[in-house]
Amino acid sequence: MKLYDGGKAPNPRRVRIFLAEKGLDVPLKPVDMGAMEHRGEEIGCRNPFRELPVLELDDGKVICESVAICRYFEELHPEPALFGEGAFGKAEVEMWQRRVEHRLFMPVAAVFRHLHPAMKEWEVPQVPEWGNANRPKAIAFLEFLDTVLGERPYIAGENHSIADITAFVSMQFMKPARIEMPEGLNNLQRWYEKQAARPSAQA
Amino acid sequence: MKLYDGGKAPNPRRVRIFLAEKGLDVPLKPVDMGAMEHRGEEIGCRNPFRELPVLELDDGKVICESVAICRYFEELHPEPALFGEGAFGKAEVEMWQRRVEHRLFMPVAAVFRHLHPAMKEWEVPQVPEWGNANRPKAIAFLEFLDTVLGERPYIAGENHSIADITAFVSMQFMKPARIEMPEGLNNLQRWYEKQAARPSAQA
Numbered sequence: 001m002k003l004y005d006g007g008k009a010p011n012p013r014r015v016r017i018f019l020a021e022k023g024l025d026v027p028l029k030p031v032d033m034g035a036m037e038h039r040g041e042e043i044g045c046r047n048p049f050r051e052l053p054v055l056e057l058d059d060g061k062v063i064c065e066s067v068a069i070c071r072y073f074e075e076l077h078p079e080p081a082l083f084g085e086g087a088f089g090k091a092e093v094e095m096w097q098r099r100v101e102h103r104l105f106m107p108v109a110a111v112f113r114h115l116h117p118a119m120k121e122w123e124v125p126q127v128p129e130w131g132n133a134n135r136p137k138a139i140a141f142l143e144f145l146d147t148v149l150g151e152r153p154y155i156a157g158e159n160h161s162i163a164d165i166t167a168f169v170s171m172q173f174m175k176p177a178r179i180e181m182p183e184g185l186n187n188l189q190r191w192y193e194k195q196a197a198r199p200s201a202q203a
Numbered sequence: 204m205k206l207y208d209g210g211k212a213p214n215p216r217r218v219r220i221f222l223a224e225k226g227l228d229v230p231l232k233p234v235d236m237g238a239m240e241h242r243g244e245e246i247g248c249r250n251p252f253r254e255l256p257v258l259e260l261d262d263g264k265v266i267c268e269s270v271a272i273c274r275y276f277e278e279l280h281p282e283p284a285l286f287g288e289g290a291f292g293k294a295e296v297e298m299w300q301r302r303v304e305h306r307l308f309m310p311v312a313a314v315f316r317h318l319h320p321a322m323k324e325w326e327v328p329q330v331p332e333w334g335n336a337n338r339p340k341a342i343a344f345l346e347f348l349d350t351v352l353g354e355r356p357y358i359a360g361e362n363h364s365i366a367d368i369t370a371f372v373s374m375q376f377m378k379p380a381r382i383e384m385p386e387g388l389n390n391l392q393r394w395y396e397k398q399a400a401r402p403s404a405q406a
Binding site: 048049057063065071072076086087088092094099103129133144 | 268270271272295333
């Protein structure tokens with residue numbers, strides 16, 4: 001088994017954090033996204049969309065899409081449960097994971113991809129107006145999360161989950177996207193510092 | 204239990220199709236999205252984002268997000284499996300579901316929301332350039348799906364799954380989004396007609 005890894009980019013990062021939380025050690029094959037190596041044939045023949053990460057199993061089968069890779073490992077190694085437990089618990093994590101992806105992760109990515117000069121070749125066409133429209137969406141969700149985290153320790157409730165990993169990676173991605181963290185979101189800040197202090201945050 | 208339903212909109216529709224595939228009869232509470240009823244307090248106190256559908260359980264707990272609602276029912280009623288079976292099967296469905304969502308469902312929605320005059324109050328600000336940028340993305344994915352469906356009966360492989368439901372609903376959503384189906388995609392057309400002939404397509 002090997003994981004074609006993309007370094008600092010947010011999707012490769014959330015898979016590595018997920019694996020660290022599970023205590024799993026999967027051999028990594030580094031792919032230099034800065035040098036556009038993921039656009040080459042080594043990745044292209046495994047993922048038609050030439051995105052990272054890509055997991056290749058020992059029998060040659062391939063899983064793309066970060067959350068699909070995480071779910072594969074969740075099924076094989078259920079503890080600690082990062083996609084929730086029981087029908088309602090799993091639905092709750094899925095609900096929060098989707099909220100974080102659609103209202104924070106994707107808006108931050110849109111700001112980065114549509115406004116950052118380095119993204120000109122990656123996002124064609126860049127639509128700066130769309131990038132700008134996403135900044136307030138991301139901020140509004142951070143404010144919402146601050147309220148949520150005033151009532152419970154983790155985003156989806158009492159337990160740490162993939163929704164926390166996605167939110168943590170999204171917030172770190174705000175720096176290259178040049179979105180400033182709003183002041184006064186103390187619950188969110190406290191949660192962020194706890195996430196950053198987990199050993200998995202170094203992955 | 205009751206499902207606050209939003210009629211013809213694509214997310215309410217994919218949950219109803221999912222339930223029909225499972226053979227489940229969940230009481231529906233219709234909400235008139237045309238009359239903006241989903242922006243009122245009945246939905247607002249259950250879903251802060253005022254979107255449909257919303258599932259309310261008998262104990263008052265609430266699940267939002269269409270795929271989270273589907274997953275809840277998958278856990279309670281595993282047959283027929285619409286999220287895949289086994290670790291690799293589940294990962295494969297998740298991979299295809301995400302590809303369809305990100306590369307078809309969301310692009311079609313972006314065309315509709317950013318270009319349709321009726322969406323002015325729903326999508327603020329409308330960014331027509333972003334709407335236009337999404338039309339070729341949707342078309343490119345349809346062409347890709349046509350190749351995939353030349354090799355197997357369903358999007359994620361040998362079995363019908365939620366990825367097929369999401370793709371079917373997305374393609375029906377192309378009509379209000381005013382995206383014309385490209386000609387010559389015969390595999391895709393054959394798959395679409397088989398989906399449309401399933402009893403669940405009437406849900």
